[in-house]
Amino acid sequence: MKNIDSYTHTRGESIYLDDIPVLYGTLYAACFDSPVAHGKLINIDTTAAAACDGVFRVLTYKDIIGENQIGGIIQDEPLFADHEVHFCGMPIALVLAETGEAARHALKKIKVEIEPLPVITNPREAAAKGELIVPPRTFKIGDSAAVFADCDYVFNGCCDTNGQEHLYIETQGAYAVPLENGAIKIYSSTQGPTAVQRAVSKVTGLPMHNIEIDVTRLGGGFGGKEDQANIWAAMCALATQITRRPVKYSLTRMEDMRMTGKRHPYSSDFKIGLSKELKILAFETTIFQNAGAAADLSPAVLERSLFHCTNTYFIPNVTATAYSCRTHLPPNTAFRGFGGPQGMFVIEAAIAKAADELGIDAWQIQQKNLLQSGDELPYGQKVVSEANECWNKAFDLYDMESIKKNVDDFNAKHSLHKKGIAVMPICFGISFTNTLMNQARALVHVYTDGSVVVSTGAVEMGQGVNTKIAQVVAQTFAINPAMIKVNSTNTYRIANTSPSAASATADLNGKATLIACTAIADRLKSIAATELNVSVNDITLKDECVFLNGNKTELGWNKLVLAAYNKRISLSEHGHYATPDIYFDKKTEKGHPFAYHVYGTAITEVTVDCLRGIYEIDSVKLVHDFGSSMNPLIDLGQIEGGLVQGIGWMTMEEIVYDVNGQLKSNALSTYKVPDIYSAPKDIRIEFLQTQKDNLAIFRSKAVGEPPLMYGIGAFFALRNAIKNFNSAVKPLFDSPMTPEKMLMNLYGNASAFREINAIQAAAH
Numbered sequence: 001m002k003n004i005d006s007y008t009h010t011r012g013e014s015i016y017l018d019d020i021p022v023l024y025g026t027l028y029a030a031c032f033d034s035p036v037a038h039g040k041l042i043n044i045d046t047t048a049a050a051a052c053d054g055v056f057r058v059l060t061y062k063d064i065i066g067e068n069q070i071g072g073i074i075q076d077e078p079l080f081a082d083h084e085v086h087f088c089g090m091p092i093a094l095v096l097a098e099t100g101e102a103a104r105h106a107l108k109k110i111k112v113e114i115e116p117l118p119v120i121t122n123p124r125e126a127a128a129k130g131e132l133i134v135p136p137r138t139f140k141i142g143d144s145a146a147v148f149a150d151c152d153y154v155f156n157g158c159c160d161t162n163g164q165e166h167l168y169i170e171t172q173g174a175y176a177v178p179l180e181n182g183a184i185k186i187y188s189s190t191q192g193p194t195a196v197q198r199a200v201s202k203v204t205g206l207p208m209h210n211i212e213i214d215v216t217r218l219g220g221g222f223g224g225k226e227d228q229a230n231i232w233a234a235m236c237a238l239a240t241q242i243t244r245r246p247v248k249y250s251l252t253r254m255e256d257m258r259m260t261g262k263r264h265p266y267s268s269d270f271k272i273g274l275s276k277e278l279k280i281l282a283f284e285t286t287i288f289q290n291a292g293a294a295a296d297l298s299p300a301v302l303e304r305s306l307f308h309c310t311n312t313y314f315i316p317n318v319t320a321t322a323y324s325c326r327t328h329l330p331p332n333t334a335f336r337g338f339g340g341p342q343g344m345f346v347i348e349a350a351i352a353k354a355a356d357e358l359g360i361d362a363w364q365i366q367q368k369n370l371l372q373s374g375d376e377l378p379y380g381q382k383v384v385s386e387a388n389e390c391w392n393k394a395f396d397l398y399d400m401e402s403i404k405k406n407v408d409d410f411n412a413k414h415s416l417h418k419k420g421i422a423v424m425p426i427c428f429g430i431s432f433t434n435t436l437m438n439q440a441r442a443l444v445h446v447y448t449d450g451s452v453v454v455s456t457g458a459v460e461m462g463q464g465v466n467t468k469i470a471q472v473v474a475q476t477f478a479i480n481p482a483m484i485k486v487n488s489t490n491t492y493r494i495a496n497t498s499p500s501a502a503s504a505t506a507d508l509n510g511k512a513t514l515i516a517c518t519a520i521a522d523r524l525k526s527i528a529a530t531e532l533n534v535s536v537n538d539i540t541l542k543d544e545c546v547f548l549n550g551n552k553t554e555l556g557w558n559k560l561v562l563a564a565y566n567k568r569i570s571l572s573e574h575g576h577y578a579t580p581d582i583y584f585d586k587k588t589e590k591g592h593p594f595a596y597h598v599y600g601t602a603i604t605e606v607t608v609d610c611l612r613g614i615y616e617i618d619s620v621k622l623v624h625d626f627g628s629s630m631n632p633l634i635d636l637g638q639i640e641g642g643l644v645q646g647i648g649w650m651t652m653e654e655i656v657y658d659v660n661g662q663l664k665s666n667a668l669s670t671y672k673v674p675d676i677y678s679a680p681k682d683i684r685i686e687f688l689q690t691q692k693d694n695l696a697i698f699r700s701k702a703v704g705e706p707p708l709m710y711g712i713g714a715f716f717a718l719r720n721a722i723k724n725f726n727s728a729v730k731p732l733f734d735s736p737m738t739p740e741k742m743l744m745n746l747y748g749n750a751s752a753f754r755e756i757n758a759i760q761a762a763a764h
């Protein structure tokens with residue numbers, strides 16, 4: 001089935017937040033944010049701003065009616081700075097004006113007096129000073145310390161991954177509208193309508209039932225709107241509460257890049273022990289997460305890094321410890337993969353290090369340690385593995401032997417261009433790691449003309465979830481998708497939603513939809529049995545008709561629906577789904593947190609111009625474990641998008657904060673994201689079609705996040721190309737591999753780049 005949004009998308013008619021027609025009297029908001037990363041806030045002077053043309057009012061923390069608090073997991077994040085600022089970009093005041101231009105003009109007239117305090121931007125420095133968001137956590141299986149003594153080879157090292165800007169095409173924003181009796185309706189560009197409702201409730205002091213959140217769709221989320229949409233919605237709601245006027249705030253790109261958190265940068269140490277046969281016997285890692293100035297989702301992200309610290313390998317002895325470190329950067333947040341990619345980079349770096357030292361290809365080690373069904377992960381879950389199936393199929397189908405031979409031949413012939421290859425196998429756990437979040441609801445109404453409307457907690461953000469929801473309805477009722485409308489996500493129709501996140505949205509909301517539709521379909525079948533005077537067991541719904549023992553009857557869908565209505569049978573249902581069989585005990589750090597795992601293997605080939613340091617991703621050829629895809633076109637789109645986003649994170653996207661915590665890469669002129677020219681020249685995607693029973697909707701495995709991690713292969717392929725140019729170089733495990741860093745690696749000693757960076761940072 002074609003994406004139900006493709007018609008309006010291609011015509012530019014799809015409605016995003018900024019397309020909602022504004023009501024008469026709407027005020028436009030703009031936020032004044034801290035120019036300093038850390039300091040005492042002595043004074044805020046808004047008088048000149050308030051006097052500007054078109055300005056209606058300026059709000060600060062003093063105007064908050066409820067609590068000045070928007071922290072989710074931990075209550076450590078004020079909406080507006082009160083006595084201290086903790087990061088550059090921290091909201092301090094909100095200007096409300098008749099136009100957006102007037103509001104932004106007035107921002108320049110706000111004066112703040114801030115007494116600077118010391119700034120920390122490095123997570124290791126924060127940890128050394130005891131600046132932790134939560135106590136460290138350790139996942140442990142076996143006894144790594146003891147086993148290292150028995151290993152034939154032991155290697156250690158360290159690695160770094162940088163942050164990543166979400167760069168959703170639609171920036172953050174909200175539009176609040178006053179309703180009667182003090183209630184407020186908020187249109188929000190959020191992945192988590194209930195999270196917004198809770199934050200607004202706290203800041204306004206209104207009970208949740210007086211706050212309606214409505215989301216038609218987002219122009220991208222990628223995790224950036226899982227929690228951080230709350231801020232702008234809370235600001236607009238507060239402004240509406242105070243002024244009783246509609247208030248809209250749609251951020252400019254630079255406001256968005258400056259004020260919102262990003263993917264967490266990580267810095268990690270590792271130690272890996274292997275046998276002569278290349279079995280990984282022991283692995284230890286200590287990871288330092290750069291959380292930024294407040295918790296946001298960092299503790300949950302940290303947890304997912306630990307869950308993925310052995311990627312798709314069976315390692316019998318593992319000790320992994322993770323620190324969430326408080327720094328003076330904007331609070332970092334969810335980003336596709338949610339700490340999983342950062343955890344997986346560490347084990348891949350450890351394997352590459354071992355391969356370097358042993359003078360072999362990393363894939364010889366990778367292949368020998370792939371998970372088999374029944375293997376236990378460090379957190380106690382035993383897996384149903386497709387790791388070897390994906391790997392073997394990729395090596396056969398794409399003929400790894402000849403890929404390698406072609407690369408070797410090329411490298412022998414060329415001295416200034418070198419190719420490199422890497423294999424990136426993945427294993428990603430599906431479910432929110434916080435078990436309670438794995439629940440969802442759906443509301444289905446069948447109207448007397450036979451048309452159907454469905455509402456769920458799922459937020460459409462371009463990933464195609466609404467199309468999948470419509471497919472569930474169409475399949476269960478056996479009706480044409482044109483008869484189905486997927487309604488906006490609204491907290492009055494669906495309460496207590498989990499955010500659309502963790503790749504689990506179609507699974508959770510699809511299952512709730514299936515439950516609701518099945519209940520209605522069962523009632524309709526009973527009616528049909530009565531009408532036809534037969535047993536209900538002989539009835540099926542097919543082709544918009546009632547079938548009796550496989551034969552079409554005269555009783556069509558519309559007639560059946562009307563018959564049920566005439567008999568006063570409910571044509572509506574509210575379905576509730578909670579993932580069965582999952583649990584996790586944080587005391588022992590053991591359990592079965594994931595409904596299932598998604599596997600895959602990608603082979604990446606790159607060519608480096610060794611004179612200039614620039615490079616091309618020649619191809620990424622992968623085999624992906626889709627289960628039984630319910631929508632191959634949508635799923636292919638997710639694989640391509642995730643892959644390219646992952647490559648961007650690993651190669652060209654470079655977030656730069658200076659030592660004062662100022663974001664230097666604060667616009668698209670200074671922050672480079674992949675475009676069509678930097679995407680792989682050739683992407684091949686092969687389905688590993690499996691019919692195994694799993695908890696996915698229609699056995700169609702979750703596809704949102706897993707493919708991002710194929711992008712990690714690009715880093716290691718580039719690294720291998722460097723070694724093919726200059727075998728004396730041992731490039732650092734320091735992502736992203738920008739062309740600049742590539743050039744330094746090709747010619748320098750490997751640490752020259754770091755030294756230059758340190759000199760540059762000091763000069764800022």
Ligand code: LUZ
Nearest residue numbers: 300338431432433434501502
């Ligand atoms: N969000 C969340 C997520 O709250 N919990 C998770 O486990 C998760 N995983 C991936 C992406 N978002």
Ligand code: MOS
Nearest residue numbers: 223335336501502
């Ligand atoms: Mo996400 S990182 O699934 O919001």
